Amino acid sequence: MSRLPPRPGERLNRDRPIAFTFDGRTVQALEGDTVGSALAADGQQVLSRSFKYHRPRGLMCCSGKCPNCLVDVDGWPGVRACTEPVREGMKVEHMNARPSLRFDVMRATDHFGKPFTPPGFYYKTFIRPRRLWPLYEKVLRNAAGLGRLVGRQRKREWRTEYRRRHADVLVIGGGTAGMAAALRAAELGADVTLVDEGPELGGDLLASEHSEEAREMGVRVGDAGVEVLSGAAALGFFDGIVPVWAGSTLHQIRARAHVAATGSIEQPLLFEGNDLPGVMLCSGAERLAGLYGVTPGKVAVVATTADRGLESALALSEAGVEIAAIADARADGPGRELSERVVRAGIEFHTGTAVVRALGRGRVTGAVVAELDADGRWIEDTERGIDCDLVAVSGGTVPATSLLLQAGAKARWDEAAGAYLPDEPPPGIYVAGAVAGYGSPEAVLASGAVAGAEAALSIGLGGEDDRARLEADRATLSETRHSVDETVPAAASGAARGHGRCFACLCEDVTADDISYAIEEGFDSLELLKRYTTVTMGPCQGRMCQLPAARKVAQDTGTSVAEVGLTTARPPWSTVPLGVLAGRPFEPAKRSAVHGRQRELGGNVMWAGDWRRPYDYGDPEGETMAVHESAGLIDVSTLGKLMVRGPEAAAFLNRLYPNRFDTLKPGRIRYGVLGDDAGRITDDGTICRLDDDSFYVTTTSSGADAVESWFAWWLADWQMDVHLTDVSQGLAAFNLAGPLSREIISGLTDLDCSNEAFTYLDGKRAHVAGVPCLLLRIGFVGELGYELHCPAALAEHLWDSIAAAGEPHGIRPFGLEPQRVLRLQKLHILVGQDTDAESNPLEAAMPWIVKLDKEEDFIGRWALESVQERGEENMLVGFTVSNGAVPVEGAAVVVADGPVGRVTSSRFSPRLKKTIGMAWVPVALAEDGASITLADNGRRLDAKVQTTPFYDPDQERLRG
């Protein structure tokens, strides 16, 4: 093939050469070329090898609908060469052929392997002997698939986005009908979005003599304020959302009304050798010539069952292709006007004739035509060979109804059109153009205008004038539709008879004979046939093969195509990378206000839920001992913090917590455990009463959101006079703990921090290092300490001030790991670690927190009353292990019969120099001194139960 002289409407910029490589060799292209057109111009006719039989394949549709041109571009497999624009330096490689495209060893399956690979072969072969399965699997895995992914994950990564869009009217399809609909809807005042697969608006007309008008209309669409997405494939129809893939973005478009102008798809013909490079769809050949200035062949035989084949022949002839013959399968041929034009062009033209065989090895070198009898079967005596290098075929067109069917429209078989037309579209969806069965340019335009107006009017736009205009357009439409009586309907595509390879499904290498055999085997409904032979399941998704397959089923079962029906239309209609569907995951990484400081201090930062927190600063044992001996500082800004204010705040908290908060005095703190109505623990934290009407509630770090929404939910239900403010992000918090913490803090504040003035469980407001703070004297880590809550913006200053003041006292920052050891020494639970979704406070060793004698009802009261009545079954207790071994968290507590409990926390305490932990045990074993056995990774450990804190059980250090 070679370049034609410049043609009007071509996409090329002949002044801009672009070079890329194909299988290592440099190919010269022009700006505007696709990889496919550039390779065609360069004389590379074979672009890929087919899926199963590795037959050579070349350009066929030139519009991204068939599987023949799939290549690997820059490591990205499965790219359609015929639509992929060339870029300087791109590296294109073939797929599915080893060692090369020209010589593929797997072609052996085509020559010799046929007995082993009929449709459904995997149900019959490669099964026995079973011990050979690992070998079969290896062979099949290597043979299966088309492309290869680049090995390294990071080379495959790309950034994708998803966008939500809302429009009044969404028009799918940017051909004439779609553009007309978009223009009309915009005229009526609709906010219109138009999505089109092609690189520019204009659809099929761009390759024809009307390309100029099509492009000009595209400009008008943009000028009308329509939002145009080009290179944007609509993937499906989901409950009113149409996902559209464009570039690296998935647009999820929700519109109030839709116009489907998705066009029609030209169909191939069935004959032996119909998959040879050089057999092209008529429209494909026209596109190659018209858009890319590449001649599709020197001498062509055109085979057709519809008028458009003849139109194509005329166009190709005008582009310089010698038409050796036209074989029109229809007995009466085309209408008179078209016949006359063909004759005037001097083209040899036969009716009632079809191409029955394409000749050539690896590419077309000739075609055999034969006459057809009344039943459409060919008459062998009339066979005649014609030399040619291009066989342009047209089996008519089928409307691209998939999106409409997905939306809920029905498919109605139209005998005259020889295709399934969409019927009964659901409300809010309008149909325009070729997909609705309109053929002539006038009808297509009018149908678009009608659909656009109907869509806009349906959502309340437009007025009386528009309604009147719509009626006039509808009248025009019925006239134009019927005026095209010169068009003769398409005939059924040539009946193929068991001679050699006649491909019904190019994607999956399913021949017409394969279909017949499958039907003989009993898979005689289209849905069953599809699943058994995999016809329509390849990259083309039935665009090329659904109707031929349905016809074959009808023919072989003696029914009609109308009775056979179509397979269920499913998304995605166009191939789409999984990465685009995945979109951008939302994985927040929360950092506290002093995160930077923690890194500077050498913190080992790891994930703790959504947060980045230091587990330690390199010396967990030393940090633990610092808290015992001098002072430690830990950032607890991750805590949830809620302000609960209002005249009914105390009553509100009383209803939510099992203990009392109305009795909590201002300036005092109480620990609270939150539960649900099944009596189960959901969260815990401290509540400080600031004044009569204000409470400051803290929650666990990971439970902050859940607690806030829980509180808000009950408030919405009870409608009490309470206001909830989430200050989790706005406030930072540090815990300064250790025997020297009082001394350190006293130096930074005027507040009287003596034990008499600021006792354990007091909450006070004061300025510390000039920063306004709420100081909570609580003891999660078991030593004298203060939890300081301050505005996050001032947190770094506060941290630095405390660190400086504490330096002479030996203050050390400490991380989560030391904190865990310290709290474990006090038997302080971690919700979610020591408790699970079934734990209740009575069994979790906190019976004192459940005030069943409280007057009001509280969430969980009834369930907890039941537990108390029934008696506890399992209890959370502490334990020690004498030999210093540390059981894994999760180790089972076992008795002779098996596991009866589990270890929830375990650590070696450097202060106490022994192993301590918490475990759930049956109530019978929940007594001080009881012996329990732990099963830990194959070894058995002896442990002793302890129900009181391991360290400072009388809280002398805490209250000092």
Added chain:
Amino acid sequence: MSFLLTCPNCGEREVTDFAFGGEVVPRPRSKPSERELNAYNYFRTNVAGVQREWWYHRSGCRAWFQAKRDTTTNQVLWVGHPKGR
């Protein structure tokens, strides 16, 4: 299943902006039997038809509100704040 939901504060949004809060199930007024408590905690009517339910605007104003939705068509008939105590 995707549809639009109107937050009483913020207006119409995609349903994915919200978290579903379950059927509106009235809490027992006085101490329930064990059976009644379990039904309240674990059983739901799961009606195929119009259901009154809770929604939480988690990606927006974080308000709780109720809606009446036909579970067979996802048509939302009403949204609003729940009535009194």
